[in-house]
Amino acid sequence: MKISPPLTQEELLHRCYQIAGKTLGMLAQEMGQQTPSSLVYAKGWIGQLIEKTLGANAVNLDQPDFIDLGIELKTLPINAQGVPCESTYICTASIPNQDTHFEQSRVFRKMAKMLWIPVEDTQNKPIADARIGTAILWSPPTAIKNQLRQDWEEITELITLGHFENLSAHIGEYLQIRPKAANAKTFIQVIDHQGKQINIVPKGFYVRTKLTRQIVQEHYAC
DNA sequence: ATTTGATCATTT
């Protein structure tokens, strides 16, 4: 069952409203899929199910999920306290760095307009029973965008200078960089600040829950 | 091989 992409933002939001309140089990059945009993070997299953349901057309491309609308879709696991409980993957970090300005960067191209789909956390319940929440269409307000730019610049500078030894997940208020690979023995070759070729594990950019908690809270406050 | 979809597992 292949679903065509929504032609407008309104159509996309309408599709979101139609799945809000449904459980993952219901949605999987409608899409003719089996619900996995565990996410251990199906970590991206929820996101991919919702992408297909909504008609995302940039699956596995280095572009926002809904290319023509410039909207990036993210599922957001929400715990029993109503709070996002995991960080959000944004994109891989190209090393050597290729983006000179934040606005043109891979990170910002995806974060300029995001559609957050809250989904009940599946830690303590069957995956099929987790309910889908109300979508939040979001663009970073100026203050947050500025902080994201600052985080991005700090991380990007270390990459550009080749100071990989100082690159860590502790940097950044909202944005962070972490390993992103099949496992810790996966390497890419890079040139460090001394001009020496070294091996490091590939990295990806993530958004901390500090930001997603804020987004969720502000959205449901009004 | 790489980028996507993320969550799991361990450390702090």
Added chain:
DNA sequence: AAATGATCAAAT
């Protein structure tokens, strides 16, 4: 408990 580091599968 929260954050960091490690890992798994699909698509191309």
